[in-house]
Amino acid sequence: MVPPTAVANQAADKVVAVKEPVQDTILTPRFYTTDFEAMAAMDLRPNEAELKAICEEFRKDYNRHHFVRSSDFNGAADKLDPETRRVFVEFLEQSCTSEFSGFLLYKELSRRIKQKNPLLAECFSYMARDEARHAGFLNKSMGDFGMQLDLGFLTKNKNYTFFKPKFIFYATYLSEKIGYWRYITIYRHLDKNPQNKIFPIFNFFENWCQDENRHGDFFDALMKSQPNTVRGPIAKLWCRFFLLAVFATMYVRDLDRKEFYESLGLDARTYDKIVIEKTNETSARIFPVVLNVKNQRFWIRLERLVSNNAALKATDASSTVAPLKLLRKIPLWISNGAEMAKLFLMPAIDSSKFQPAVR
Structure with missing residues (x-):
């Protein structure tokens, strides 16, 4: 090391x-x-x-x-x-x-x-x-x-x-x-x-x-x-939460540095979609539920998180005074919280009934 x-x-x-x-x-x-x-x-x-x-x-x-x-x-x-x-x-x-x-x-x-x-x-x-x-x-x-x-x-x-x-x-x-x-x-x-x-x-x-x-x-x-x-209803909620937290964090982070993936000849959105679908599919082997990543609303809401993150970064980079920056960020934070809540409340898929994505 x-x-x-x-x-x-x-x-x-x-x-x-x-x-x-x-x-x-x-x-x-x-x-x-x-x-x-x-x-x-x-x-x-x-x-x-x-x-x-x-x-x-x-x-x-x-x-x-x-x-x-x-x-x-x-x-x-x-x-x-x-x-x-x-x-x-x-x-x-x-x-x-x-x-x-x-x-x-x-x-x-x-x-x-x-x-x-x-x-x-x-x-x-x-x-x-x-x-x-x-x-x-x-x-x-x-x-x-x-x-x-x-x-x-x-x-x-x-x-x-x-x-x-x-x-x-x-x-x-x-x-x-x-x-x-x-x-x-x-x-x-x-x-x-x-x-x-x-x-x-x-x-x-x-x-x-x-x-x-x-x-x-x-x-x-x-x-x-x-x-x-x-096992049990509480475990199902936690599995959904961690799947969503990991997927959303990766998606926002990777779109924020999409230039790296472009340097490899990859489109960051396409790449992340493949990785999320395959990880979701793998997780169905042990987690009692997984996310419905085939639902277009899942990706639409992730895109809103990406837009909000870009707006937050632009606000930080601006020459606006700190109190005004905070005021501009509050609606974006609220929007992020709302989108994450909507994503979490989307119906999950019982792993015993999960159908792998076909590519």
């Missing part, structure tokens, strides 16, 4: 500077903590066999030798125009922060529950290994552009959001599964359109996303061992 402080490091014969982390917003990756005692006390017997099988998969470490930089990286950053460099570095930073967030959570879980729940602790230790590898590889790629994140600073200074264990399951399951579909969709597109492969890191996405998929399968098995997390 790339050391937290990389001020004196060199990449491609360039001095690497520590990059200031972006300001936290609702769209930036979160750092999480949880109730470690409750996690340690979990009875895994209802699905222990599957969890042991997944743990054995983790032990094999299929990607042990995968994340090795090749000579393709030499000088690759210098070939990008300034605008492409800007949006690509932003992508690397957001991805590195997200992967590092997973590493911190899994590492702390492994450490804190080791004595009382060794099987669960071992699984988390392997996932922490994978996430550290991913974050380090991304941070090293940032070094090709003359900057890296100070991961030690992030560890100490990021705000941590407390989630109960079942909320950690929902959030991390979706994060890992949507990560799989994001990486594999980009990989498949670039495999067919190699002229759009702007940086050699994309050569690693096929194997990389299999780590994400295995992590998602682990949380699938963990929720099966704690059946109350995916």
Whole structure:
């Protein structure tokens, strides 16, 4: 893993500077903590066999030798125009922060529950290994552009959001599964359109996303061992909430940085629609309900969130005095709340009756 402080490091014969982390917003990756005692006390017997099988998969470490930089990286950053460099570095930073967030959570879980729940602790230790590898590889790629994140600073200074264990399951399951579909969709597109492969890191996405998929399968098995997390009316409401929160955040964020996807020859809306549909379909294997993403009103309301976000950014960038900015933002915040409420209240689909999208 790339050391937290990389001020004196060199990449491609360039001095690497520590990059200031972006300001936290609702769209930036979160750092999480949880109730470690409750996690340690979990009875895994209802699905222990599957969890042991997944743990054995983790032990094999299929990607042990995968994340090795090749000579393709030499000088690759210098070939990008300034605008492409800007949006690509932003992508690397957001991805590195997200992967590092997973590493911190899994590492702390492994450490804190080791004595009382060794099987669960071992699984988390392997996932922490994978996430550290991913974050380090991304941070090293940032070094090709003359900057890296100070991961030690992030560890100490990021705000941590407390989630109960079942909320950690929902959030991390979706994060890992949507990560799989994001990486594999980009990989498949670039495999067919190699002229759009702007940086050699994309050569690693096929194997990389299999780590994400295995992590998602682990949380699938963990929720099966704690059946109350995916049974009953309350669980259905929470599953709907987390699906909507993850999908809406991704859609607004990706449309806000659509130039990055354009640099890869992708349309951000089309890309997100594929990823959301496939993640929704995958989630039907464990969640009791999923969202009706075939309903056009779902996408219309997401587009309103995108428009409101653009208006909020324009307001922030304007020279208007602070009190007037606040007055202009209030209707937009209310509109966002109303659209999210409408999205949440749209009838969900019972997973037992779910029909996968045909493409």
